[in-house]
Amino acid sequence: xxxxxxxxxxxxxxxxxxxxxxxxxxxxxxxxxxxxxxxxxxxxxxxxxxxxxxxxxxxxxxxxxxxxxxxxxxxxxxxxxxxxxxxxxxxxxxxxxxxxxxxxxxxxxxxxxxxxxxxxxxxxxxxxxxxxxxxxxxxxxxxxxxxxxxxxxxxxxxxxxxxxxxxxxxxxxxxxxxxxxxxxxxxxxxxxxxxxxxxxxxxxxxxxxxxxxxxxxxxxxxxxxxxxxxxxxxxxxxxxxxxxxxxxxxxxxxxxxxxxx
Amino acid sequence: xxxxxxxxxxxxxxxxxxxxxxxxxxxxxxxxxxxxxxxxxxxxxxxxxxxxxxxxxxxxxxxxxxxxxxxxxxxxxxxxxxxxxxxxxxxxxxxxxxxxxxxxxxxxxxxxxxxxxxxxxxxxxxxxxxxxxxxxxxxxxxxxxxxxxxxxxxxxxxxxxxxxxxxxxxxxxxxxxxxxxxxxxxxxxxxxxxxxxxxxxxxxxxxxxxxxxxxxxxxxxxxxxxxxxxxxxxxxxxxxxxxxxxxxxxxxxxxxxxxxxxxxxxxxxx
Numbered sequence: 399x400x401x402x403x404x405x406x407x408x409x410x411x412x413x414x415x416x417x418x419x420x421x422x423x424x425x426x427x428x429x430x431x432x433x434x435x436x437x438x439x440x441x442x443x444x445x446x447x448x449x450x451x452x453x454x455x456x457x458x459x460x461x462x463x464x465x466x467x468x469x470x471x472x473x474x475x476x477x478x479x480x481x482x483x484x485x486x487x488x489x490x491x492x493x494x495x496x497x498x499x500x501x502x503x504x505x506x507x508x509x510x511x512x513x514x515x516x517x518x519x520x521x522x523x524x525x526x527x528x529x530x531x532x533x534x535x536x537x538x539x540x541x542x543x544x545x546x547x548x549x550x551x552x553x554x555x556x557x558x559x560x561x562x563x564x565x566x567x568x569x570x571x572x573x574x575x576x577x578x579x580x581x582x583x584x585x586x587x588x589x590x591x592x593x594x595x596x597x598x599x600x601x602x603x604x605x606x607x608x609x610x611x612x613x614x615x616x617x618x619x620x621x622x623x624x625x626x627x628x629x630x631x632x633x634x635x636x637x638x639x640x641x642x643x644x645x646x647x648x649x650x651x652x653x654x655x656x657x658x659x
Numbered sequence: 660x661x662x663x664x665x666x667x668x669x670x671x672x673x674x675x676x677x678x679x680x681x682x683x684x685x686x687x688x689x690x691x692x693x694x695x696x697x698x699x700x701x702x703x704x705x706x707x708x709x710x711x712x713x714x715x716x717x718x719x720x721x722x723x724x725x726x727x728x729x730x731x732x733x734x735x736x737x738x739x740x741x742x743x744x745x746x747x748x749x750x751x752x753x754x755x756x757x758x759x760x761x762x763x764x765x766x767x768x769x770x771x772x773x774x775x776x777x778x779x780x781x782x783x784x785x786x787x788x789x790x791x792x793x794x795x796x797x798x799x800x801x802x803x804x805x806x807x808x809x810x811x812x813x814x815x816x817x818x819x820x821x822x823x824x825x826x827x828x829x830x831x832x833x834x835x836x837x838x839x840x841x842x843x844x845x846x847x848x849x850x851x852x853x854x855x856x857x858x859x860x861x862x863x864x865x866x867x868x869x870x871x872x873x874x875x876x877x878x879x880x881x882x883x884x885x886x887x888x889x890x891x892x893x894x895x896x897x898x899x900x901x902x903x904x905x906x907x908x909x910x911x912x913x914x915x916x917x918x919x920x921x922x923x924x925x926x927x928x929x
Contacts, residue, residue, distance in 0.1 A: 425839030432846040436855055443856045444706050447713040452705040579691035586698045594705035599697065 404501060405509050412512040426515040430474070431522060434467055437589070438526070452593035457533040458621060459591070464526035465620075466589040466613035469553035471523050473561065475516030476554075480508050481561050482578060485568040491656050504562070504647050531620060538620050545624060549616035552636035556608045559636075559643035560584055566643075569650030588612045608635045666761065667769045674773025682781060685733070689782040692729045693789055699725045714860045720886065722796040724857050726786075727882045732854075733775070733782035735817035736878070737824035740771055741841050744828025748924070757921070764825065764913060771821050800887035808895045812881040815902045820877050822909035823848075829913070832920030853879030859888055873909065876902040 416423045441463060445456040454462065484507055487493040496506045531538070538546070564580045571577070587609045595604050604610045615632040618625060678685075700722060707718040716724075744767060747753045756763045786793065827844060830837050849855055851874035858869055858879045869875050880898050883889040889898070 422836060422839060425843065429839055429842045429846065432843060436846055436850050439850060440855050443860050444702070446862070447860065448706050448710055451702070452708070577687075579687065583691050583694050586695055587701075590698065590701055591705070594701050596701075596704075599701060 401501065401505060404506075408510050409512050413514060415511075416514045423515055426513075427518050430471065430515055430519040434519065434523065434526070437463055437467070452591045454591045454593075457530045458617075461527055461530035461534065461620060462591060462613055462617040463589045464523055464530055465550070465553075465617045466585070467523035468520055468527060468550055469557055469588075469612055470585055471516050471520035472550070472554050473516075473557040475513050475520055477508050477558055477561060478516065479513055480510050481565045484565045485577070488568045488654065493654065494656050497651075497654075503651060504644060508558070508562075527620075534621070536621065539623065542619055542623050545629065546616045546619050549619060549629070549632050552632045553612040553616065555636040555640050556612050556632075557581075557585065559639035560608070562643040562647055563639075566647045566650045569653045584609050608639050611635055667765055670761075670766050670769035671773045674770035675777065677770075678774045678777040682777065685778045685781045686784065689729075689733060689778075689785045692732065692782075693785050696725055696729060714857065716857075716888065719796045719798045720888075721857065723798050724882055724886045724888060726793055726797060727886050728854055728878055730779075730782060730786065731813070731816070731878055731882055734779040735775060735813055735820060735881070737771070737820040738774065738778070740767065740774075740821060740824040741827040741837065743767075744825060745831040745837050748828070748831040748920075753924070763917070767825060768821055771817075775817065799885065804892055804895075805884055805887075808892075808899065809881055809884045811899060812876075812884055812895075812902065815899075815906050816877055816881050818906050819873055819902070819909060822906070822913050823873065823877075825913050826909070826916055829916040829920050832916075832923050848874050848877060851875065852877040853882065857883070857888055859883070870898070870901065873905040876905055 438460065441456065441459050444451060445459070449455065451459060484493070487496070493507075496503055496510075499506050561581050564577055567577055584607060587603050587607075590610065592604055592610050592614045595610065611628075611632050615628040618628055703721050703725075704718060707713060707721075711717060713721065753763065756766065823844070827837055827841050830840065834840070851858070851869055851872055853875070858866055858875065861869070876898070880889075880902060884895055884898075889895055
């Protein structure tokens with residue numbers, strides 16, 4: 399309950415700040431919107447020349463990519479800038495501020511502020527998913543829709559865990575400049591259908607790294623209904639990687655020795 | 660004349676040194692670019708399943724196009740020049756150039772050239788490391804005129820990319836924050852520059868229209884010359900003429916923004 403109050407205070411501060419810089423909010427919302435359009439454009443161009451990619455037709459692919467976008471925009475909205483600042487804070491010693499707060503350090507680090515532009519665009523991404531569902535003419539059951547929502551949350555947990563693992567590397571490295579590239583690279587792979595991965599790429603991105611399951615599991619649930627294997631898979635992967643991320647972060651905390659100046 | 664060359668050669672050498680400091684950043688960026696190439700490889704391989712050609716080109720030709728783009732990005736692409744220029748204006752560092760006989764555009768361009776020498780050399784390391792994998796796909800046409808035409812195309816591509824970044828940097832004279840605009844324009848450049856997909860795969864009318872935009876000449880045009888996506892010499896020569904026109908226009912815009920911007924600029928502090 400206490401944590402909820404802390405989070406709400408942070409959210410309120412972020413919204414007030416956004417209202418102060420309305421122009422910025424508008425530009426950044428447009429930026430995200432444009433990047434989403436770029437991805438949809440890629441699909442449109444590919445499907446001008448082929449009817450199916452790895453067994454997925456055009457609107458199934460839009461559904462898949464849209465699902466990936468929902469997850470990514472939610473992560474951007476809730477966690478991205480907080481965790482992105484972690485490396486700078488650790489380097490400058492400003493991280494002390496979070497440790498001094500009466501709460502779990504990972505929670506405090508992850509939830510200080512929101513990015514409303516990411517959240518606005520997650521709504522747009524949901525719109526893309528709904529549009530794909532409409533074009534496909536499918537009618538998911540209420541259960542499938544609820545399961546889709548739960549899987550999206552599991553996807554957010556997985557992306558969040560990757561982000562924490564990526565950014566926590568600052569505890570071991572002297573500079574993590576450009577390390578966020580790891581997260582974005584992995585996210586790029588998560589928009590592809592599982593069937594497209596062959597050989598070593600399949601082993602790495604489907605089975606070892608929690609990448610493909612993030613968008614494939616929820617998209618399949620909307621397309622084909624409840625599938626026990628995929629449900630167990632995404633929930634299990636979310637729990638496992640969250641556990642690893644927390645463990646690595648806590649391990650990193652022990653190495654943190656502040657910065658004197 | 661010699662004095663001018665010496666002046667900007669010094670800027671180039673300073674640029675080399677300062678960019679070598681960021682060698683690990685460039686290297687990491689190169690490795691990530693190649694890893695992200697994996698997304699294109701997986702996606703396009705799946706799209707080509709059961710199809711010999713898309714838009715008249717085979718899978719290997721398409722993958723060669725994407726590998727070439729990565730190389731071009733590190734050899735002629737603009738990285739964060741817009742941001743550096745913006746910082747110069749915001750922090751007042753630009754003031755020192757106003758009192759010295761040095762042209763800020765040429766100074767920045769010398770540093771940009773140095774940065775591309777460093778990043779271009781560094782991208783070769785991961786490319787060579789990945790060569791056992793990449794080598795199987797790479798297929799380049801052999802006509803000698805392609806190399807002859809690629810040299811001016813690449814030079815002008817670098818000029819266009821730098822000029823666009825320069826113009827965005829100069830917007831700081833009017834705006835406090837340009838980051839959003841830069842990323843907005845990056846999205847447009849990514850699509851219309853052909854980095855997302857080869858532009859010739861777009862509907863013919865859209866492709867034709869894109870030829871009249873500067874973005875076409877940033878990446879797609881030189882890459883298309885080198886990888887054979889443009890088949891006729893005549894089309895290449897027309898493209899070179901249009902590219903030259905865009906270089907001139909962008910240089911004029913840059914000069915205009917610089918003059919106008921300086922009128923608004925107040926050099927505060929000492």
